[in-house]
Amino acid sequence: MFATVAAVNVSSLGFFDSGVGGLTVVRAVQELMPAEDILYLGDTARLPYGSKSPETIRQFAGEDVRFLISRGVKAIVVACNTATAHALPQLQERYRIPILGVIEPGVEAVLACENAERVGIIATRGTIRSHAYQHALALRRTGLMIHGQATPLLVPLIEENWIEHPATRAVLKTYLEPLIEKGIDTLMLACTHYPLLIPVLRELLPADVRLVDSATTCAEHLKKELTRLNLLETTAREGKLEIHLTDLSEEFEALARQFLKKSPGRIHRAVLGG
Amino acid sequence: MFATVAAVNVSSLGFFDSGVGGLTVVRAVQELMPAEDILYLGDTARLPYGSKSPETIRQFAGEDVRFLISRGVKAIVVACNTATAHALPQLQERYRIPILGVIEPGVEAVLACENAERVGIIATRGTIRSHAYQHALALRRTGLMIHGQATPLLVPLIEENWIEHPATRAVLKTYLEPLIEKGIDTLMLACTHYPLLIPVLRELLPADVRLVDSATTCAEHLKKELTRLNLLETTAREGKLEIHLTDLSEEFEALARQFLKKSPGRIHRAVLGG
Numbered sequence: 001m002f003a004t005v006a007a008v009n010v011s012s013l014g015f016f017d018s019g020v021g022g023l024t025v026v027r028a029v030q031e032l033m034p035a036e037d038i039l040y041l042g043d044t045a046r047l048p049y050g051s052k053s054p055e056t057i058r059q060f061a062g063e064d065v066r067f068l069i070s071r072g073v074k075a076i077v078v079a080c081n082t083a084t085a086h087a088l089p090q091l092q093e094r095y096r097i098p099i100l101g102v103i104e105p106g107v108e109a110v111l112a113c114e115n116a117e118r119v120g121i122i123a124t125r126g127t128i129r130s131h132a133y134q135h136a137l138a139l140r141r142t143g144l145m146i147h148g149q150a151t152p153l154l155v156p157l158i159e160e161n162w163i164e165h166p167a168t169r170a171v172l173k174t175y176l177e178p179l180i181e182k183g184i185d186t187l188m189l190a191c192t193h194y195p196l197l198i199p200v201l202r203e204l205l206p207a208d209v210r211l212v213d214s215a216t217t218c219a220e221h222l223k224k225e226l227t228r229l230n231l232l233e234t235t236a237r238e239g240k241l242e243i244h245l246t247d248l249s250e251e252f253e254a255l256a257r258q259f260l261k262k263s264p265g266r267i268h269r270a271v272l273g274g
Numbered sequence: 275m276f277a278t279v280a281a282v283n284v285s286s287l288g289f290f291d292s293g294v295g296g297l298t299v300v301r302a303v304q305e306l307m308p309a310e311d312i313l314y315l316g317d318t319a320r321l322p323y324g325s326k327s328p329e330t331i332r333q334f335a336g337e338d339v340r341f342l343i344s345r346g347v348k349a350i351v352v353a354c355n356t357a358t359a360h361a362l363p364q365l366q367e368r369y370r371i372p373i374l375g376v377i378e379p380g381v382e383a384v385l386a387c388e389n390a391e392r393v394g395i396i397a398t399r400g401t402i403r404s405h406a407y408q409h410a411l412a413l414r415r416t417g418l419m420i421h422g423q424a425t426p427l428l429v430p431l432i433e434e435n436w437i438e439h440p441a442t443r444a445v446l447k448t449y450l451e452p453l454i455e456k457g458i459d460t461l462m463l464a465c466t467h468y469p470l471l472i473p474v475l476r477e478l479l480p481a482d483v484r485l486v487d488s489a490t491t492c493a494e495h496l497k498k499e500l501t502r503l504n505l506l507e508t509t510a511r512e513g514k515l516e517i518h519l520t521d522l523s524e525e526f527e528a529l530a531r532q533f534l535k536k537s538p539g540r541i542h543r544a545v546l547g548g
Contacts, residue, residue, distance in 0.1 A: 045330050046320045056319050056521040125525075153441070156430040165448070167427070170441035247330040251399075 012037040012242070013222075014073030016064040018047035020159070020252065021192035022079025023259035025102065026241065028219035029077075030260075033226070035233040038241045039073055041270055045247035048155060050124025050191070054086040057126065061087035062094075063272045067244075069097060070273070074231050077222060078102065081123055081190050081214060085130035098229060102214040105221035106188055107136040109212045116186045116210070118145040120179035123190035125150040133190055147182050151175045151191075158193045159255060163200060172197075172204055180206065189213040196259070244270035286311040286516070287496075288347030290338040292321035294433070294526065295466035296353025297533035299376065300515065302493035303351075304534075307500070309507040312515045313347055315544055319521035322429060324398025324465070328360040331400065335361035337546045339369060341518075344547070348505050351496060352376065355397055355464050355488060359404035372503060376488040379495035380462055381410040383486045390460045390484070392419040394453035397464035399424040407464055421456050425449045425465075432467045433529060437474060446471075446478055454480065463487040470533070518544035 013029070015022050019042050026038055041064055043049075049057050061083045068076050075098040078084045078091070084101030091099050110119055121133045128150040137146055154175075157168045179187065187209055189195060195213045202211070226232040233239065243264050245252060256264035287303070289296050293316050300312055315338055317323075323331050335357045342350050349372040352358045352365070358375030365373050384393055395407045402424040411420055428449075431442045453461065461483055463469060469487045476485070500506040507513065517538050519526060530538035 045326060051523060051525070052319060052521050053523050129524075153430055153434060153436070156427055160427060162427070165444070167441045167444040167448070170439070170444055174439070174441070247326050249325060249327050250403075251325070 011072060011074035012039040014039050014041070014068030014071065014076040015079045016041040016043065016061075016068060016076070017080040017083070017192060018043050018049040018060075020255045020259050021155070023256055023264075024192050024195045024213075024215035025077060025079040025218050027260050028215040029222060030239070030241070032219045032223055033233065034239060035235055035237050036239040037233075038239060039068060039071055040241065040243045041067055042243065042245045042252075043272075044245045044249060044252065048124070049080060050082045050126045050155065051152060052126065054126075054130070057083055057086045058090060061091060065091055065095060065099070067270060067272050069095065073097070075100065075226065075229070077218065079192055079218070081192065082126040082130075085127045085132035098225065098231075100218070100222055100225060102192065102218045103132050103136060103190075105217040106190060106212060106214050107133060107140070108221070109217040110137060110186055110188055111140055113186065113210060116144070118182060118184045119147070119186045119188060120182070120184035121146065121148045121188045121190050122151045122154070122175065122179075122194065123148070124155070125152050127190055133188060145182070147179055147184060149175055149179055154197065155191065155193050158196050159251075161255075161258060163196060168200065169204070172200060176204055184209060186210045186212060241265060242268070244268045246270050246272060285346060285348035286313040288313050288315070288342035288345065288350040289353045290315040290317065290335075290342060290350070290357070291354040291466060292317050292323040292334075292357070294529045294533050295429070297530055297538075298466050298469045298489035299351060299353040299492050301534050302489040303496060304513070304515070306493045306497055307507065308513060309509055309511050310513040311507075312513060313342060313345055314515065314517045315341055316517065316519045316526075317546075318519045318523060318526065322398070323354060324356045324400045324429065325426060326400065328400070328404070331357055331360045332364060335365060336368075339365055339373070341544060341546050343369065343371060347371070349374065349500065349503070351492065353466055353492070355466065356400040356404075359401045359406035372499065372505070374492070374496055374499060376466065376492045377406050377410060377464075379491040380464060380486060380488050381407060381414070382495070383491040384411060384460055384462055385414055387460065387484060390418070392456060392458045393421070393460045393462060394456070394458035395420065395422045395462045395464050396425045396428070396449065396453075396468065397422070398429070399426050401464055407462060419456070421453055421458060423449055423453055428471065429465065429467050432470050433525075435529075435532060437470060442474065443478070446474060450478055458483060460484045460486060515539060516542070518542045520544050520546060
């Protein structure tokens with residue numbers, strides 16, 4: 001009997017986000033494809049992206065991608081809805097490496113339910129304003145009623161871990177009221193932070209509203225793409241996670257633990273080349 | 275009779291902040307010294323500063339100061355408590371131009387009341403963690419009871435203009451409760467955004483708690499310093515305000531109007547040299 005030898009020269013999957021949010025996607029990927037090594041870049045020095053202009057987000061996303069490519073990743077996931085909305089087409093055009101976003105998988109998951117007729121979307125102001133979800137949904141299914149709602153206070157509340165605080169409920173009630181009034185049957189959680197709100201959302205929404213989130217749908221889409229491109233790691237090894245941040249704040253480790261549901265391990269300081 | 279001719283070659287006062295907050299200081303300066311030209315830099319591409327590490331804030335503040343110096347300002351105001359706390363001593367050491375922060379004036383104003391015994395400080399996590407106010411107060415008056423409270427959700431709520439929303443009251447109640455329990459007689463609003471909360475704070479705090487804010491105290495201190503350095507603009511001209519931002523978002527103009535209580539005029543895109 002010999003011990004299983006871990007494959008060598010396995011190339012990592014690269015992920016980037018403005019901060020911790022993308023770790024919900026990482027967690028979903030680790031559950032679905034545990035053998036994959038993951039290199040995660042959080043641009044914490046310049047977070048958040050969700051409130052900034054398309055031009056600035058495209059500049060930052062380009063720098064993030066170049067950092068990951070310089071580390072030799074085999075594919076890149078834009079684990080941030082705002083960056084996907086504003087920068088993905090340009091990134092895919094510019095770089096040869098496979099680059100996936102979180103919007104297409106979410107749109108596919110919404111449309112997987114044939115009965116979906118009234119879809120609410122909650123997201124940062126940047127994502128809502130881009131109309132990326134609204135366009136993608138409307139193009140694929142005619143007659144859908146689509147209601148986008150910018151929910152800019154949710155990320156700060158989640159990052160404070162105030163999910164159970166009365167203020168979060170007060171904020172959510174204001175944000176959800178117009179969607180409930182419009183009788184939505186599906187709510188797209190179009191920000192990678194929002195899966196942490198699912199228990200509270202279930203309480204505040206009518207029971208028959210279906211929740212679709214960016215994290216799990218993106219992981220499933222990624223697995224299909226890696227299989228198609230013959231890039232999936234199929235050995236029985238346990239993949240490693242390496243986290244690089246542009247700013248090392250004292251809060252990140254606790255936040256990362258909350259998003260990953262386990263210790264994030266050692267965290268490195270990233271310097272982006274511009 | 276001749277029309278008054280505006281002075282030429284008048285040099286501006288330079289202000290910088292991560293975003294809109296510093297405009298409360300600008301407004302106070304405009305009221306006190308209406309003849310001064312003001313050049314304001316908001317580093318909106320990288321805001322907020324309040325949650326980031328001292329090292330990152332010092333790097334950003336250095337770039338902000340170099341931008342203002344390259345524009346020929348006669349003095350610089352660090353119109354941000356977190357940047358003052360982490361970067362002011364280093365900036366003053368490095369550059370010859372007069373550079374003032376918002377902390378010293380606030381501390382002086384707190385101590386101007388001889389009866390102050392129990393002082394609460396509300397600020398970003400970065401400012402509280404720096405202990406800049408706590409140290410400055412404790413050094414000047416022995417026996418003071420000082421209670422610092424990080425209040426990281428206030429800036430996002432103010433920037434949404436949700437000042438009257440029940441969520442803001444719920445957040446403030448949680449933040450103020452430990453300060454009220456400790457029987458504070460003075461509350462230092464140690465973030466340039468917070469003057470907008472004064473009406474709500476007056477409602478939620480016992481009537482005898484004195485509020486001290488960074489904006490008006492800084493303007494008064496600046497006037498004294500400019501007089502001492504013989505840099506005060508003493509003509510009857512009306513000063514101009516020029517705003518430069520590193521990211522031009524659609525929200526900024528409305529927010530700026532709220533902070534300045536008037537139109538911000540034309541806004542320029544700033545590119546920092548690093």
